[in-house]
Amino acid sequence: MKITVLAVGKIKDRMVEERRAEYARRLGKGAKIEFADVDDNPGSKAKEAENIIRRIPKGARIVALDEKGMAVDSHGFANIISRTMDAGKNMVFILGGPYGLDDRVKEKADEVLALSKLTFPHELARLILVEQIYRAFSILRNEPYHK
Numbered sequence: 258m259k260i261t262v263l264a265v266g267k268i269k270d271r272m273v274e275e276r277r278a279e280y281a282r283r284l285g286k287g288a289k290i291e292f293a294d295v296d297d298n299p300g301s302k303a304k305e306a307e308n309i310i311r312r313i314p315k316g317a318r319i320v321a322l323d324e325k326g327m328a329v330d331s332h333g334f335a336n337i338i339s340r341t342m343d344a345g346k347n348m349v350f351i352l353g354g355p356y357g358l359d360d361r362v363k364e365k366a367d368e369v370l371a372l373s374k375l376t377f378p379h380e381l382a383r384l385i386l387v388e389q390i391y392r393a394f395s396i397l398r399n400e401p402y403h404k
Contacts, residue, residue: 258338259347260290260390261314264383265305265354266297273380280384280391288394290387297354306359309351313365317349321366322386323358328371335393337368350386355379 268274281290293312298304313319318341329337341348351362363369372385395402 258288258342259314259317260288261293261317261347261349262290262352262383262386262390263293263295263309263312263349264352264379265295265309266379267294268380268383270380273384277384277387280387283391284394288390290390299354299356302353302356302359303361305354306361309353309358309362310365313351314347314349317347318344319349319351319366319368321351321353321358321363321369322372322382323353323363323369324371324374324376326369326371328374331389331392332396334370334389335396337370338390338393339397350390352379352382352386 268277277292281292284290295305295308295312298308320337338348351358351366353359353362372382372389377385392402394400
């Protein structure tokens with residue numbers, strides 16, 4: 258399975274980038290994760306939406322992350338990934354910029370999820386997402402990471 262994390266902006270904090278790369282490395286066999294950054298356009302969610310939509314991989318299950326999305330626990334998140342793998346699809350997770358996602362992106366999504374009811378800095382949200390992807394695969398493989 259290929260997972261794409263499509264996010265607005267770039268990671269500037271070296272520590273966040275190192276941890277993100279570590280979780281991606283730990284995924285190991287069965288899942289490949291790719292990070293695709295979209296240029297941010299402060300004040301123009303519409304322009305960001307155009308750039309995001311253009312970069313969505315064809316045929317992938319689209320999961321948009323939004324503070325008003327459905328909340329799931331780690332097992333629910335793992336089940337979403339498992340159902341996608343069972344369907345033979347790849348996944349794309351979309352993270353908007355500091356001003357969120359344009360409605361056009363959310364409308365294209367198969368699911369809109371919230372990482373938390375809390376608000377996180379954009380870079381930290383990316384790290385949390387990648388850690389949860391790793392945790393989901395640990396759950397699906399019955400590995401001790403989540404136990």
